[in-house]
Amino acid sequence: MNAPLPPPAVAIRLDDVARSFALPGGGTFAAVRGVTLEVRAGEIVGLVGRSGAGKSTLLRLMNLLERPDRGSVTVDGAELTRLGKRELRNARRRIGMIFQQFNLLQNATVFENVAFPLRIHDAMNAPRLKARVEECLALVGLADRAASYPAQLSGGQKQRVAIARALASQPAVLLCDEPTSALDPETTRELLETLRDINRQLGVTIVIVSHELQVLGTLCDRVAVIEHGIVAEEFSLDDHSAPRKTALGRELAYYGTEAFAAAAWGDAHA
Numbered sequence: 001m002n003a004p005l006p007p008p009a010v011a012i013r014l015d016d017v018a019r020s021f022a023l024p025g026g027g028t029f030a031a032v033r034g035v036t037l038e039v040r041a042g043e044i045v046g047l048v049g050r051s052g053a054g055k056s057t058l059l060r061l062m063n064l065l066e067r068p069d070r071g072s073v074t075v076d077g078a079e080l081t082r083l084g085k086r087e088l089r090n091a092r093r094r095i096g097m098i099f100q101q102f103n104l105l106q107n108a109t110v111f112e113n114v115a116f117p118l119r120i121h122d123a124m125n126a127p128r129l130k131a132r133v134e135e136c137l138a139l140v141g142l143a144d145r146a147a148s149y150p151a152q153l154s155g156g157q158k159q160r161v162a163i164a165r166a167l168a169s170q171p172a173v174l175l176c177d178e179p180t181s182a183l184d185p186e187t188t189r190e191l192l193e194t195l196r197d198i199n200r201q202l203g204v205t206i207v208i209v210s211h212e213l214q215v216l217g218t219l220c221d222r223v224a225v226i227e228h229g230i231v232a233e234e235f236s237l238d239d240h241s242a243p244r245k246t247a248l249g250r251e252l253a254y255y256g257t258e259a260f261a262a263a264a265w266g267d268a269h270a
């Protein structure tokens with residue numbers, strides 16, 4: 001029997017991807033202008049930049065919610081840009097995504113929200129499906145809310161349901177688009193702790209777009225600064241040796257320090 005292949009060291013590779021949008025008055029706007037970026041397996045990478053810089057578009061290119069006009073996208077060993085519809089559907093199951101506004105099914109219970117992707121894609125029998133949903137809810141600390149409806153939950157709990165749903169298909173990668181923007185600071189901190197636990201316990205690679213430097217500084221190993229549709233610079237947060245090229249890069253300098261980690265996570269987590 002063949003030994004199982006080791007997981008790819010590179011979780012996501014964007015190779016010279018570009019994406020333009022048609023403008024209402026004619027012409028096009030280049031939102032992403034030739035980005036090459038690698039995310040290693042198990043990393044937490046942040047995309048930061050001013051409003052309109054192209055962060056969300058870049059994130060959505062990683063699961064082909066946006067198709068690039070040119071360039072290739074490879075995730076978990078599969079070159080998505082070469083796949084047909086059915087293969088892409090399968091490959092996408094290895095990529096979870098969560099959004100600022102949670103995007104839950106309002107008329108379905110928490111259990112059914114998490115079960116939804118499994119019912120669509122997996123031929124799982126009822127006991128296995130129940131066990132998987134319960135496992136995912138336990139991972140995000142919501143084991144006792146399976147029968148609740150989204151309207152009965154706080155914002156933080158809703159985002160946890162979205163995370164549980166994203167994890168149901170055992171993704172290699174979790175894409176997070178402004179996941180804490182609708183949450184208060186304390187709930188944000190708890191959610192970041194959950195994302196970090198998921199990364200550490202399950203080895204899920206995380207890419208996160210956020211306006212909040214504190215969020216990125218707390219969670220990320222590495223950050224890419226996006227300006228006008230390109231990567232202006234990228235660096236590991238704890239690397240203070242190279243000079244930072246951008247204003248945002250310099251603003252993030254404090255966040256790689258041990259003092260910050262201790263303040264953000266408390267001594268037990270630093």
Ligand SMILES: Nc1ncnc2c1ncn2[C@@H]1O[C@H](COP(=O)(O)OP(=O)(O)OP(=O)(O)O)[C@@H](O)[C@H]1O
Pocket residue numbers: 021022029031049050051052053054055056057058
């Ligand atoms: N579907 C679309 N049609 C037309 N223009 C779009 C579309 N999606 C994005 N854009 C434009 O592309 C640019 C980049 O948008 P994007 O959402 O990627 O930026 P962002 O850095 O995430 O900004 P924000 O932080 O404000 O969300 C913006 O000018 C936006 O208006």
